[in-house]
Amino acid sequence: MGESGGYRKGVRYSSLKCAECGEELMTMPQAKSFMRSAEKAKRVTFSKWGEALAVRIPAEAVRQYRLKAREKGAFVFEKDGFKILPSTA
Numbered sequence: 001m002g003e004s005g006g007y008r009k010g011v012r013y014s015s016l017k018c019a020e021c022g023e024e025l026m027t028m029p030q031a032k033s034f035m036r037s038a039e040k041a042k043r044v045t046f047s048k049w050g051e052a053l054a055v056r057i058p059a060e061a062v063r064q065y066r067l068k069a070r071e072k073g074a075f076v077f078e079k080d081g082f083k084i085l086p087s088t089a
């Protein structure tokens with residue numbers, strides 16, 4: 001068994017993987033951690049905005065990161081997706 005993992009429904013998980021048959025399984029702590037992350041993950045909808053798409057940032061994130069309308073942020077391309085960094089970060 002080796003360390004493995006990936007993304008399920010956009011939520012990161014870690015697991016153990018059999019080197020011979022490729023079967024993946026989660027230990028109890030790994031499963032609990034995945035469930036916690038899945039509960040916290042917010043589902044978002046991409047809306048059409050000209051040729052671009054818009055995403056509504058959840059109010060919880062606005063409060064947590066003290067975001068303000070018209071504030072600037074950075075769009076960062078990553079291997080598994082992207083992230084938006086507030087200018088205050």
Ligand SMILES: [Zn+2]
Binds near residue numbers: 019020021022023
């Ligand atoms: Zn196996």
